[in-house]
Amino acid sequence: MQMLRGKSRRWKLIAAGIAAVLLSLVGYLSYWSSTNAAMLRLLPDSLPSNPALYRFAVAEGQSVFNQNCASCHGRDLQGSQTNGVPKLTDRDWLYGEGRLSEIEQIALYGIRSANHRTKNLADMPAFGRQKPYARYDLAPLTTAEISDIVSYIELAQGRSPDMAAVKRGIDLFDRKGQCFDCHGNDMGGDNYIGAPMLSDKIWLYGDGSRETITRTIEQGLMSVCPMFKDKISPAKIRAVAAYVHSKAPVSPPAD
Numbered sequence: 001m002q003m004l005r006g007k008s009r010r011w012k013l014i015a016a017g018i019a020a021v022l023l024s025l026v027g028y029l030s031y032w033s034s035t036n037a038a039m040l041r042l043l044p045d046s047l048p049s050n051p052a053l054y055r056f057a058v059a060e061g062q063s064v065f066n067q068n069c070a071s072c073h074g075r076d077l078q079g080s081q082t083n084g085v086p087k088l089t090d091r092d093w094l095y096g097e098g099r100l101s102e103i104e105q106i107a108l109y110g111i112r113s114a115n116h117r118t119k120n121l122a123d124m125p126a127f128g129r130q131k132p133y134a135r136y137d138l139a140p141l142t143t144a145e146i147s148d149i150v151s152y153i154e155l156a157q158g159r160s161p162d163m164a165a166v167k168r169g170i171d172l173f174d175r176k177g178q179c180f181d182c183h184g185n186d187m188g189g190d191n192y193i194g195a196p197m198l199s200d201k202i203w204l205y206g207d208g209s210r211e212t213i214t215r216t217i218e219q220g221l222m223s224v225c226p227m228f229k230d231k232i233s234p235a236k237i238r239a240v241a242a243y244v245h246s247k248a249p250v251s252p253p254a255d
């Protein structure tokens with residue numbers, strides 16, 4: 001009898017313990033889903049000015065990033081110059097200016113993915129090929145012509161290339177190669193079509209040596225960032241955008 005009473009007391013204690021755990025789990029889940037809902041009700045760019053929700057999103061976003069994005073962008077968001085994957089912690093955005101809404105659009109639809117809303121307005125032509133560009137006609141460049149253009153890029157990089165080559169390179173950049181059309185007359189790039197700046201020291205692909213620049217111009221680039229719209233929930237997409245946003249230097253305020 002004594003033993004039985006002891007046992008039933010123990011069971012009551014265990015049952016109370018389980019109930020407490022379940023209650024706090026339910027509590028946490030309802031907090032979690034209502035916070036997720038609140039996060040989604042806001043315009044993405046107003047999330048950063050809502051500190052509690054932003055902190056929640058950034059914390060959620062870190063594990064989403066590690067699971068879905070780190071394989072290419074790296075857990076430290078430093079990218080890979082071997083694979084042409086950009087760093088996400090600098091001010092040098094291929095697309096847009098690092099606003100949360102812009103990052104979210106890329107996480108949703110990707111870059112050059114199969115979705116019709118993806119970013120896909122231009123590629124880097126392969127000037128070493130007979131037909132450099134699939135989207136419209138561009139003339140191929142000879143090895144000597146590419147070498148002259150690389151000298152011009154080297155000048156913009158602050159190096160001291162052969163100035164006769166630079167002079168020919170400027171003409172090729174502005175006319176036959178049509179480089180200015182995407183990268184801008186001043187090599188400043190175009191963050192609407194994802195054409196990188198060529199006059200800074202931030203390289204998407206390679207280390208900025210003559211060899212890697214030459215290779216990019218000869219072989220072209222059409223890097224793909226996958227879309228995640230069908231893989232992860234809208235709340236997780238917003239969270240991962242907040243996480244990436246939080247790692248970049250202060251972005252411009254929302255319009």
Ligand code: HEC
Nearest residue numbers: 068069072084085086093094095103106107111223224225
């Ligand atoms: C399979 C590799 C891969 C994965 C996985 C991947 N990305 Fe990307 N991402 C890329 C590449 C490559 C680019 C550069 C595309 C280009 O050069 O136009 C890129 C570009 C981006 C950019 C644009 C950066 C800029 O400078 O404008 C953002 C933002 C981004 N990715 C976010 C993400 C997020 C968030 C995830 C996960 C949800 C993710 N990526 C997963 C390969 C990947």
Ligand code: HEC
Nearest residue numbers: 122123124177178179182194195196203204205221222223
């Ligand atoms: C039709 C638009 C277009 C034209 C014309 C064009 N580019 Fe590009 N270029 C791009 C795009 C877009 C990228 C990035 C592609 C990617 O990330 O997949 C790029 C990337 C590059 C890169 C790599 C930069 C880095 O950070 O690694 C170099 C170098 C470059 N272009 C040089 C040139 C030169 C030189 C010319 C002219 C001979 C030229 N481009 C013409 C669109 C263009």
